[in-house]
Amino acid sequence: MNTPLQITARLRTPVTETDHVRGPADAPVTIVEYADFQCRFSGAAYPNLAELLRQRADTVRLVYRHFPIANVHPYAESAAEASEAAAERGRFWDLHDWLFEHQDQLDPVHLSLGVEQIGLPADDIGAEVGRRAHADRVRRDFVGGIHSGVAATPTLFVNDVRLGGGYDLADLLTAVDAAAPP
Numbered sequence: 760m761n762t763p764l765q766i767t768a769r770l771r772t773p774v775t776e777t778d779h780v781r782g783p784a785d786a787p788v789t790i791v792e793y794a795d796f797q798c799r800f801s802g803a804a805y806p807n808l809a810e811l812l813r814q815r816a817d818t819v820r821l822v823y824r825h826f827p828i829a830n831v832h833p834y835a836e837s838a839a840e841a842s843e844a845a846a847e848r849g850r851f852w853d854l855h856d857w858l859f860e861h862q863d864q865l866d867p868v869h870l871s872l873g874v875e876q877i878g879l880p881a882d883d884i885g886a887e888v889g890r891r892a893h894a895d896r897v898r899r900d901f902v903g904g905i906h907s908g909v910a911a912t913p914t915l916f917v918n919d920v921r922l923g924g925g926y927d928l929a930d931l932l933t934a935v936d937a938a939a940p941p
Contacts, residue, residue, distance in 0.1 A: 768921035772903030774822050779851050782812055782820030788918055788938045790931075791822040793904040795912040796839060796858040797832035797865055804913045804926040805859040811931045818939050823855060825900040826912050834865035836897060841870055843893035844884040845877070853877045 770791055774780070792808065794801035812819055825842075827835030838858050845854035857873045858865065864873065871881040887893060904914065908921065915922040915931075918938045924930040 768908040768916075770916040770919040770921075771906040779823045779846065779855070780820055781823075781852060783817065784820065786818055786820040787940050788815070788819045788935050789822060790819060790922075790935075791824060791916040791919075793824050793826040793900070793907075793909045793912060793914045795825075795827050795832055795835045796842070796855075797835040797862060798828065798912045799862065800911075800926075801913045802859050802862045804915075807926055807928045807931055810928055811935065814932065815935055815939075819935055823851075824904060825897045826904045826909055826914070827897065827901065828912060834867075834870070836894075837867070837888050838865045838870065839897045840888045840891065840893040841874060841884055843896050844887040845874070845879055847887075847893075848879060850877060850879060854879070 774789060774791065790808070790811075792804070794804070808821055812821055825839040827839045829836050842851055842854045842858065845851050854874065854877055857877055861869065861873055864870070867885070871885055874881040874884050907914075907916070913926060915926060917934045922930075922934055924934065
């Protein structure tokens with residue numbers, strides 16, 4: 760009897776101090792999310808991940824990595840680069856949240872207004888996005904995702920193993936509870 764070869768997709772790019780992390784550094788469970796700010800599925804996962812962090816505050820840390828699918832989402836790269844410009848000012852998660860909460864407003868005019876709404880200098884960030892000042896960072900995340908077998912967004916890794924299930928809250932809680940030490 761032949762059985763199909765099963766390959767478990769693993770995270771190939773380890774988490775470092777340059778990653779965007781929410782949650783305790785010593786959390787026993789790390790979720791690495793590859794996402795696209797303009798992807799409706801990434802947008803659907805966003806509130807579930809936020810609730811997961813709330814319910815398992817001492818157990819989980821979330822790492823966000825960029826995986827803009829530019830041929831489908833025309834504003835995904837500029838949104839990712841704007842979030843990196845915000846990160847330079849210590850405000851990555853503020854803009855991250857705004858981007859997911861306003862996915863239908865990622866064109867340059869609305870993005871600029873969003874940057875202003877969170878209290879950042881829209882002209883400066885717009886100029887950085889315009890000259891692609893943070894493109895290398897976004898590309899590094901994207902390439903790391905490719906090396907880890909990411910082909911769609913969102914893709915989640917729980918303690919370095921790709922999550923095979925969905926990203927609804929029940930699936931996330933089950934995966935975290937299974938990965939957490941007893």
